[in-house]
Amino acid sequence: MRAFEQNWRKLVKLSALLRSERGTLALTFALSATALLLMGVGSMQLAMISSGKSKYQSAADTAALAAIAPTTDNNKMKEVAEKTFMANLNASERAAVVSFSVTTETGRVRSALISYTANQATMAPGLVGGSYTPISGTARARKADYRYVDIDLWLDGSGSMGVAADEAGRDKLRLLSKDDPDHKNCAFACHIPTHLKESNLYSTSEQRAHANGVKLRHDIMKESVQILIDELHDAYPRGLRARYGVARMAADWERQLAFTSDMDTARDFVGTFQLKPGWSSSRLTPALQTGGGTLSSGAGDGSQAKPEKFIIIVTDGMQFDWTAISPGPIGSTACQTLKEKGYRVGVVQLKYVRLDGDGAFEYWVKPYYDQITPALQACASAGYYFHADNPDEVRTAFRQLAKTLEESLRLTE
Known part of the structure; x- marks a missing residue:
């Protein structure tokens, strides 16, 4: 009987241990799955934000270029910019635009500076922040006539x-021309012809100056x-x-x-x-x-x-x-x-x-x-x-x- 009781207790302990490990495994699995889900949703959200930024920036760049196009009148630059910007977005992207402004310059230089802000909806507001992510940017185009x-x-x-x-060159010229019979100690108008040719190297005092680094x-x-x-x-x-x-x-x-x-x-x-x-x-x-x-x-x-x-x-x-x-x-x-x-x-x-x-x-x-x-x-x-x-x-x-x-x-x- 004593041996039976001992074996029974061992079985009860083993059963409890197994139940405890299953719970831990279940909890670990649940936590890991949640983390993976958040990472997946977060990655997708980042991808959406990146794609959204690219889309809005492309639309802004196109709008800025349209504003300064030769066919756009000065008084129509802002209107053309906004229409072009919106035309390059789909309905939901247009609805997400919060602000859009255009600063223009006209004359010989024409320029358009566009600033925009949009609230892009998030995939899972309860999991990754609020219900939207703000996107903003600028685009500028300038053109100047020659x-x-x-x-x-x-x-x-x-x-x-x-x-x-x-002054240093002046003094050196005077020294170099000290033996010139026509222009002794020349410092004034030293491009004139000289009879002192110094081994036929110089036909003018200007050449003399250049040959001596003056x-x-x-x-x-x-x-x-x-x-x-x-x-x-x-x-x-x-x-x-x-x-x-x-x-x-x-x-x-x-x-x-x-x-x-x-x-x-x-x-x-x-x-x-x-x-x-x-x-x-x-x-x-x-x-x-x-x-x-x-x-x-x-x-x-x-x-x-x-x-x-x-x-x-x-x-x-x-x-x-x-x-x-x-x-x-x-x-x-x-x-x-x-x-x-x-x-x-x-x-x-x-x-x-x-x-x-x-x-x-x-x-x-x-x-x-x-x-x-x-x-x-x-x-x-x-x-x-x-x-x-x-x-x-x-x-x-x-x-x-x-x-x-x-x-x-x-x-x-």
Whole structure:
């Protein structure tokens, strides 16, 4: 009997244990199934949200493009945008739209900025958050007409542009020419022919300067004008279409490069720009008057038929022609005439390095030295005057000029 009772108790314990394990297994299964269900519904909900975002964004992109299409009138841009947006959604998607707005810009630049919000219904509100998920986004389209401009580069080609670009170059030139029988200690107009050929290496003092690493004022001018062309060419993808012309101002005004839209041609030509040969005078005011006489009205609207017109004057600002004209700074009347014709006049003043002790500088330039800058400031259109005291500042000035031109043209991204 005792053995029977012991066996019976063992059976009861085993039965209880089995019942307990079945409950645990059932609970574990139930929890796992719920988690799997939530994960599945959540994944499907995320997929729906992603699909919904894609659908609404595609509709907004299409609407923005329709708004700025050439066939859309300015006063119809918002209406066309909204109709196009809704037309690219099904009935339930349209019903879910909470807000839709359009901001437009018209004129040479046309743009449409669309903002939207929609409440997309969830699959199982009780399982994954609320009854809807907000979806929002923006779409933007911009189109700018090409901006056509003519940039006429009027470069000082007079003898004084052969002066060294800075004081260190001036002193080096004087040392290099100390034995020149014709131009001893030359620092002024150092592009002139020289009899001292130094083993036939140099036929001009300009060549002597270049062979010894001395930058002259007109070297910096050429490099910097090329920087201007490069900077403006960078704006080409954003709508700027520029033509370049080149004229030389010295004893007179001379057209040297007819207007060309080929940037490389203009850039290469500037690189070969030469000063007026010989003892060239600086008749800047008469040169401006002559150049202005060749011009028609410059008041263009930026279209291909009527490009906006700029004259960029690069000079040291000092003129003299011995006894032919009075020495002094560039005259203001000729500049005013250019502006009255509708041209925007930019002026880049290259520093006139002092040449104290040089006879020509002392007699012709020094008495008027402090008048140069105010005269050039008056010559330029408002905001278009730039001054540079050394080669690095010259390059900076031309980059600033390029930026000013771009901003004035309201180029778009």
